[in-house]
Amino acid sequence: xxxxxxxxxxxxxxxxxxxxxxxxxxxxxxxxxxxxxxxxxxxxxxxxxxxxxxxxxxxxxxxxxxxxxxxxxxxxxxxxxxxxxxxxxxxxxxxxxxxxxxxxxxxxxxxxxxxxxxxxxxxxxxxxxxxxxxxxxxxxxxxxxxxxxxxxxxxxxxxxxxxxxxxxxxxxxxxxxxxxxxxxxxxxxxxxxxxxxxxxxxxxxxxxxxxxxxxxxxxxxxxxxxxxxxxxxxxxxxxxxxxxxxxxxxxxxxxxxxxxxxxxxxxxxxxxxxxxxxxxxxxxxxxxxxxxxxxxxxxxxxxxxxxxxxxxxxxxxxxxxxxxxxxxx
Amino acid sequence: xxxxxxxxxxxxxxxxxxxxxxxxxxxxxxxxxxxxxxxxxxxxxxxxxxxxxxxxxxxxxxxxxxxxxxxxxxxxxxxxxxxxxxxxxxxxxxxxxxxxxxxxxxxxxxxxxxxxxxxxxxxxxxxxxxxxxxxxxxxxxxxxxxxxxxxxxxxxxxxxxxxxxxxxxxxxxxxxxxxxxxxxxxxxxxxxxxxxxxxxxxxxxxxxxxxxxxxxxxxxxxxxxxxxxxxxxxxxxxxxxxxxxxxxxxxxxxxxxxxxxxxxxxxxxxxxxxxxxxxxxxxxxxxxxxxxxxxxxxxxxxxxxxxxxxxxxxxxxxxxxxxxxxxxx
Numbered sequence: 001x002x003x004x005x006x007x008x009x010x011x012x013x014x015x016x017x018x019x020x021x022x023x024x025x026x027x028x029x030x031x032x033x034x035x036x037x038x039x040x041x042x043x044x045x046x047x048x049x050x051x052x053x054x055x056x057x058x059x060x061x062x063x064x065x066x067x068x069x070x071x072x073x074x075x076x077x078x079x080x081x082x083x084x085x086x087x088x089x090x091x092x093x094x095x096x097x098x099x100x101x102x103x104x105x106x107x108x109x110x111x112x113x114x115x116x117x118x119x120x121x122x123x124x125x126x127x128x129x130x131x132x133x134x135x136x137x138x139x140x141x142x143x144x145x146x147x148x149x150x151x152x153x154x155x156x157x158x159x160x161x162x163x164x165x166x167x168x169x170x171x172x173x174x175x176x177x178x179x180x181x182x183x184x185x186x187x188x189x190x191x192x193x194x195x196x197x198x199x200x201x202x203x204x205x206x207x208x209x210x211x212x213x214x215x216x217x218x219x220x221x222x223x224x225x226x227x228x229x230x231x232x233x234x235x236x237x238x239x240x241x242x243x244x245x246x247x248x249x250x251x252x253x254x255x256x257x258x259x260x261x262x263x264x265x266x267x268x269x270x271x272x273x274x275x276x277x278x279x280x281x282x283x284x285x286x287x288x289x290x291x292x293x294x295x296x297x298x299x300x301x302x303x304x305x306x307x308x309x310x311x312x313x314x315x316x317x318x319x320x321x322x323x324x325x326x327x328x329x
Numbered sequence: 330x331x332x333x334x335x336x337x338x339x340x341x342x343x344x345x346x347x348x349x350x351x352x353x354x355x356x357x358x359x360x361x362x363x364x365x366x367x368x369x370x371x372x373x374x375x376x377x378x379x380x381x382x383x384x385x386x387x388x389x390x391x392x393x394x395x396x397x398x399x400x401x402x403x404x405x406x407x408x409x410x411x412x413x414x415x416x417x418x419x420x421x422x423x424x425x426x427x428x429x430x431x432x433x434x435x436x437x438x439x440x441x442x443x444x445x446x447x448x449x450x451x452x453x454x455x456x457x458x459x460x461x462x463x464x465x466x467x468x469x470x471x472x473x474x475x476x477x478x479x480x481x482x483x484x485x486x487x488x489x490x491x492x493x494x495x496x497x498x499x500x501x502x503x504x505x506x507x508x509x510x511x512x513x514x515x516x517x518x519x520x521x522x523x524x525x526x527x528x529x530x531x532x533x534x535x536x537x538x539x540x541x542x543x544x545x546x547x548x549x550x551x552x553x554x555x556x557x558x559x560x561x562x563x564x565x566x567x568x569x570x571x572x573x574x575x576x577x578x579x580x581x582x583x584x585x586x587x588x589x590x591x592x593x594x595x596x597x598x599x600x601x602x603x604x605x606x607x608x609x610x611x612x613x614x615x616x617x618x619x620x621x622x623x624x625x626x627x628x629x630x631x632x633x634x635x636x637x638x639x640x641x642x643x644x645x646x647x648x649x650x651x652x653x654x655x656x657x658x
Contacts, residue, residue, distance in 0.1 A: 185417060
């Protein structure tokens with residue numbers, strides 16, 4: 001059993017989101033709390049801009065929940081930078097305990113799953129879960145200096161510049177986290193660091209199937225199954241993998257990476273990065289949940305577990321996917 | 330309130346530890362499950378050796394608990410390498426869910442605190458918490474290539490080559506985790522990347538004081554207050570900081586970093602790294618708890634929150650310390 005159930009129904013009380021100009025040209029533009037004019041956010045480095053976005057998302061979620069900093073019991077966060085410095089330095093801005101987590105781009109759902117678990121158990125009343133990413137800090141850490149102007153292969157994705165978070169509390173809204181399925185590390189032997197969708201989609205399939213098995217639910221029980229950042233290609237692979245197992249998610253699946261940009265598949269597959277699902281879910285998707293256009297959503301952020309060192313040493317790229325079930329009561 | 334209480338008293342059922350030859354020349358030598366002949370552990374790279382040590386510690390803890398892999402519900406782990414690849418790749422070896430965490434060298438107590446929280450709440454029955462580090466992989470990631478043979482300043486510490494973990498379960502021993510205090514990020518403005526002890530000791534003081542305030546306990550209530558890897562200098566700073574607040578831990582404090590090697594203070598301050606407290610606590614200290622030479626211990630692993638990028642961009646080094654109370658029933 002990979003799933004735990006939240007009988008006390010911890011609530012998503014409010015969200016906070018910020019994204020860059022490229023991101024806000026698309027579907028999230030009308031729903032984020034703040035659109036950046038440029039991706040430096042007034043800072044001198046991309047890393048500091050990434051950290052500031054995360055701080056903003058945390059503060060804004062607290063403000064949108066009509067709470068004060070002193071009302072918050074804990075921050076759960078992580079990010080893609082080495083030693084999760086965005087999260088660690090953002091946490092320095094706040095006077096509450098910090099739990100650092102990392103599961104690459106699955107960090108948003110991992111944080112929400114843990115926050116739900118801690119609130120449901122009564123350990124804490126109000127926990128913030130948040131993450132983010134930045135195109136330029138990710139490019140230079142994982143790939144090449146931007147100045148090189150490298151050609152990107154068509155299977156690649158574009159790291160989202162943005163951050164998102166939410167306040168999860170014992171009460172305060174009708175939107176509850178009802179269960180969480182913790183993912184296993186799944187490795188299909190993909191070694192192409194430009195093809196994250198292929199690397200992550202088996203883990204998404206694995207966790208979605210585990211969720212259905214553990215809960216007795218089927219794909220039809222969800223209005224929407226939202227994956228993190230598989231991109232257009234990865235999303236198709238996921239649908240194929242599930243179809244082979246007799247599960248049809250053709251009609252009720254969207255991938256945050258596929259919808260955040262206007263994908264042109266012979267150029268790129270869409271968005272990626274921890275901030276991708278954080279921004280899309282906490283702005284665009286949550287808006288539809290609040291309006292009850294969606295009433296039961298399975299949110300499955302997906303992470304590719306690699307570093308420049310692991311790839312350089314010939315390791316493949318395993319994936320992981322943590323899933324949380326979110327429902328209007 | 331930074332502390333949560335575990336009424337159901339999750340137990341530390343068994344531990345697994347492995348360390349390198351330099352480490353095993355000291356106090357942990359008689360207590361680890363395995364002493365490596367050389368620090369490559371038969372692998373072609375230091376990173377693969379680090380990952381293999383972590384896998385070993387996880388497997389050995391399960392074996393020592395007289396359990397099978399299929400009895401385990403989850404692994405909680407993280408490490409110092411970029412994108413916690415040791416933990417992620419070690420998790421690939423096992424068929425249970427993986428929760429990636431990161432708080433630098435505080436990862437051991439963070440993992441145990443979370444494992445305790447999940448088991449106490451009844452979400453899972455048996456969770457493994459583990460971490461590790463490797464001198465050579467840390468040196469080349471954080472500092473300089475070993476081949477440079479750089480002189481080390483006297484305030485520096487030596488990253489421990491080793492890994493340790495434990496099985497935390499609903500029953501199976503008389504050693505319980507009774508509470509956990511989650512740390513805040515504390516920044517005293519230290520910028521010397523060689524002086525981790527000074528960077529981390531304020532966070533240790535902060536979490537220890539929070540633990541006493543939240544629990545109503547005093548230093549005298551503990552047979553031993555064990556910090557992670559402050560080293561000799563950091564340990565003295567901690568004692569001074571607490572003394573200023575009216576708390577005396579002169580008689581019942583040890584630091585894992587200070588005791589793992591034979592410290593010569595004009596050369597170096599002792600051990601560091603996530604593996605430092607993991608190995609010392611789960612071998613030497615746990616042996617004394619099992620023999621009831623120690624009956625109530627506060628384990629406070631400490632982490633320095635930095636990366637080569639954050640230091641290069643002029644950031645200071647904040648610290649964090651998560652504490653768990655461990656008691657013989």
